[in-house]
Amino acid sequence: MGENIFKIDEREYILPGSRACQGCGLSLAYRHALKALGQNTILTIPASCLTVLHGLYPITSVEIPCLNxxxxxxxxSxxxxxxxxxxxxxxxxxVVAVAGDGGTYDIGIQALSGAAERGTDFIFVCYDNEGYMNTGTQRSSATPPGALTTTTPVLTKLEPKKDMLKIMEAHSLPYIASVNPSYPRDLYEKFTKAKLFKGTRYIQIYAPCPPGWAYLxxxxxxxxxxxxETGICVLFEIENGRFRFTGRSKVLAKKGKRLSVADYLDAQGRFRQMSRDQAVQLQQSVDEKWEEYVRRAVE
Amino acid sequence: MEDKDHHISAMCKPAPGEAGKTGDWRDVRPVINHEKCTPFIKKKPSCFLCWLYCPEGVIRDTIPVQIDLDYCKGCGICAEECPVGAITMVSEGKHDG
Amino acid sequence: MTDNCQILTGNQAAAIGVKLSGVQVVSAYPITPQTSLTETLSQYIEGGELEAEYVRVESEHSAMTVCIAASTVGARVFTSTSSHGLLYMHEQLHWAAGSRLPVVMCCVNRGVGAPWSIFNDQQDSIAQRDTGWIQIYCRDNQEIIDTVIQAYRIAEAVYAPVMVCYDGFVLSHTTMPVEVPDEEAVRAFLPPYKPHTILDPHDPRNINPVIFPWRRMDAEGCLRDGYMELRYKLQKALEEAKPVIADVSRAYGRIFGRDHGGFLWQYRLDDADVILAGMGSIATEATMATDMLRKEGIKAGVLGIRLYRPFPREEIREAIGNIKAKALLIFEKDISYGYEGALCSDVKAALYGSAVQPPIHDFICGLGGRDVKASEIADGVKASLNTVDEGDSRPQTIWLNCRKG
Structure with missing residues (x-):
């Protein structure tokens, strides 16, 4: 099978009838990521939503070899x-490792930092759904401030989100990218490009989660x-230290106007208890981050 | 039916429907009005945003566009993303219990 | 046979065993007293004496993970650790065994904290008893080199991981003359590793996913195992490893001239009135105590236990059943808190229902490196015999060389 009008491979590596939830952001991102990675890939995945997507013994939904x-x-691994x-x-x-934010930002960070420092020749993919969604929405260090989780059930998360991309950048990796399933072509290009590099490459997927984030x-x-549009998620890549915006974020950086984060927060039930102060602070930190990116962007 | 597993560790093979016929999960089904659908009207590959955004990969970018209702989970993203409103989510008319 | 006798520490002997076994991936993290073993291996690999990948991981958890993944791919792997390093691996020990991978590891036995001890006892590996690993305890450096080589043949025959245990410092850092086997002969003794796992883009498999409690049909109509069936297969693999271990020990003996006894070894046991049983260097120490006691007219003998898992139940019953001993004294460097030494419990369970039921005393000794002299073992034996001679046959747990109260 060849590429279609989107210049994306027609072959599906995820077979229909997987165990992923309806409207799963990970499922959509993973579908295009695997198309870009192609058949000659070996996956390794920890306990996560992705374990569920891959399926229960003796059947798997994914036509690429995988070591849990x-x-x-x-x-x-x-x-x-x-x-x-x-x-x-x-x-x-x-070799491609794919873990959630819990398996990347939290429990998996030691092994990830070790492998990255050793320059291990693999792609590490973090799908960031901003919490422990497979166990039913608990707080992780990737959970944004103001979000309700089952372990921040009253006060919401009070601390800022950890900047994992920055941590990975501190490892001097040849390629780092931030992607989002709402922009599949941008995602596909970055996975395709990541394959061309040697050493440790890091791709972070922003992965919306309907049940965990409380939206339809x-x-x-x-x-x-x-x-x-708000700058909560920024599409970019860092190639040997050179930062550049990509896709819609590139357009926004050039001339567009970002939306207020309030629009984003209002669309999700998880932020219903967020205080006005928290929202103001979040807007401020998103703006600061954005300015930092704008300052350092090349092209 | 073979009743002996010769594996000494758990090692899966790929097959569709690992979670069963996931079409059963649907409350609403996508119905395409082909008269509105861009590739159908233009008679050439175009648009196909429903194919692009389907998390399940159950939409075929053919003319006419086809949806595999055996496995479509009914999330409704295709209807939401269709720029010309050619897809409507219609109640399955099933009731719990 | 070539005659190649070298003066080696236990760690050097293990490293040579690994090199001779043609290991392809080594991954380890430094911890005392294991460190010099992995240092020696890095010298072999960087110096081109051993063609292997050395993954210098950031933790023991990762060391075992690397072994698991590389073994799944089809590479022969090795790691080694001690004490807290082994405890940190605990999760991965279960994962390696559950994956049925022939990982071989040296555990250079050391006490565990808190408080810190860098010195020898066997609490670390005994605490891993139920992880599904085969455990073999070595009594001297010759046995270490020979057992490492044997471990690969055993592990790859039964698809279960093997832990080669030996006492930290007592063996790891003590030099002894060791016969180094001929490399060609070792290569012939060890056939290439044939993985049972499939990681192939043209036959994509998902290995070790979530599994249901019940059995489930695959797409081809075969009713596949549930969790419990796979656990039963692991138990069966370890039970069936026993004849393999015995065969390997004998075959090794035929080729290299040294058979360390498979499951058990004996010293002056045939006519013994009192049996001293133990694992590793403490059992070697017991042989010296035996000589002392015999000079005093007490007929002692040693039952050395080499194989701890799978446990040689029948062989222990047979060994003890053939002797009309007055007492069976276990000397062990571990304790199952709130009960007794783990080896003692296992030996008692092995003797349950057998005709020969000598009084059993359990000596907890040498914890955290507390010195155990042969004379102290001999004194303990004499005290126990007095108790038994006075007609008290109740079981006892005795903390040797430990001030109580």
């Missing part, structure tokens, strides 16, 4: 795959779009 690993070990393949002299395969499944693409 424990929660804290994703990047180390990728290191083992890379070392093992090299040892048995198997070439031409891309039909609105996943809309929410993702609003995230970019």
């Amino acid at each position: 690993c424990t929660f804290a070990s994703t990047a180390a 990728a290191s083992g795959l890379v070392a093992g393949l090299k040892a048995i002299k198997r070439t031409g395969l891309t 499944p039909k609105d996943t693409v809309k929410i993702g779009r609003m995230a970019v």
Whole structure:
């Protein structure tokens, strides 16, 4: 099968009838990511929503080989795959680790930092749905301030979101990208490009989650779009230290006007208890981050 | 039916419908009005945003556009994203219990 | 056979064993007293003596993870650790065994905190008893090199991981003369590793996903295992490993001239009135105590336990059943808090229902490196025999060389 009008591979690697929720942002992003990665890929994934999407024994929904690993070990599992393949002299395969924000920002950060520091030749993908969604929406260090979770059920999350992209940048990686399933072509291009680099590459997927974020499944693409329009999620890539905006964020950086984060917050039930102060602070931190990006952007 | 698993560890093979016929999950189904659908009108590959945004990959970018209702979970993204309003979500008319 | 005797520490002996076994991926994290083993391996690999990938991970958890993933791909893997490093791996030990991967690891036995101890006991590996790993305890450096090589043949035959345990410092840092086997002969002894796992883009599999409690049909109509069936297969694999371990020990003996006894070894046991049982270097110490006791006219003998999991129940019953001993004394460097030493419980369970039921005393000794001299073992034996001779056959747990109260 070839590419279609979007210049995206027609082949589906996720078979119909997976266990992912209706309107799952991860499912949409993963669908296009796998198309870009292609068949010669070996995946490793920890306990997460993605484990559920991949399916329960003895059937899997995904037509790419995958090694499941424990929660804290994703990047180390990728290191083992890379070392093992090299040892048995198997070439031409891309090792890709995919973890949620819990498996990346929290429990998986030690193994990820280790693998990145070693320059392990693999792509680490974090799908960030901003909480422990597979266990029913608990707070993670990726949860944005003001969000209700089952472990911040009254006061909402009081702390800012950890800047994982910055942490990964501190590892001097050859390629870092931020993607969003509402912009599949941008996502597809970045995954395709990431394959061309050697060493550790990091891609973070902004992954809207209807049940966890309390919005209707039909609105996943809309929410993702609003995230970019407001600057909550910024589409960019950092190639050997050079930051550039991509896609819609590039347009916004050049001439567009970003929407107020209030529009984004109002669209999701998880922010219903957020205080006015929290919203003001969030707007401020989004603006500051945006300015920082604008200052350093090349082109 | 074979009743012996020769695997010594859990090792899955791919197949459609791992979670069953997920069309059963739907409350509402997408119905396409082809008279409004851009590729159908233009008679050439175009638009196909429903294909692009379907999280399940159950929409085919053919003319006419086809949706695999055996597996479509009824999320409604296609209807929401269709720029010409060619897709409507229609109640399945099923009731719980 | 080539005659190649070298003066080696336990860690050097293990490293040579790994090199001779043609290991393809090594991953480890430094911890005392294991460190010099992995340092030696990095020298071999960087110096071109061993063609292997060395992954210098940031933790033991990652070290075992690398072994799991590389073994799944089809590479022969090795790691080693001690004490807290082993405890930190705990989750991954279960994962390796549940994945049925022939990972081989040296556990250089050391006490566990709190408070910190860098010195030897066997609490670390004993605490991993129920992870599904085969555990073999070595008594000297010769046995270490030989057991590492044997471990690969065992692990790859039964698809279960093997932990080669030996005492920190007592063996790891003590030099002894060791016969180094011929490399070609070892290569012939170890056939190439054939993985049962499939990681192939042309036959994509999802390995170790979530599994239901019940059995489930696959797309081809085969009713596949549920969780419990796979656990039963692991248990069966370890039970069926016993004849393999015995065969490997004998085959190794035929080729290299040293058979360390498979499951058990004996020292002056045939006519013993009192049996001293233990694992690792404490059992070696017990052989010296035996010589002392025999000089004093007490007929002692040693039952060395080499294989701890799978546990050699029948063989222990047989070994003890053949001797009309007055007492069975277990010397062990671990404790199952709130009960007794783990080895003692296992030996008692093995003897349950058998005709021969000697009084059993359990000596908890050498914890955190507390010195255990042969003379102290001998004194303990004499005290126990007095108790038994006075007609008290009740079980006892005795903390040797420990001030109580």
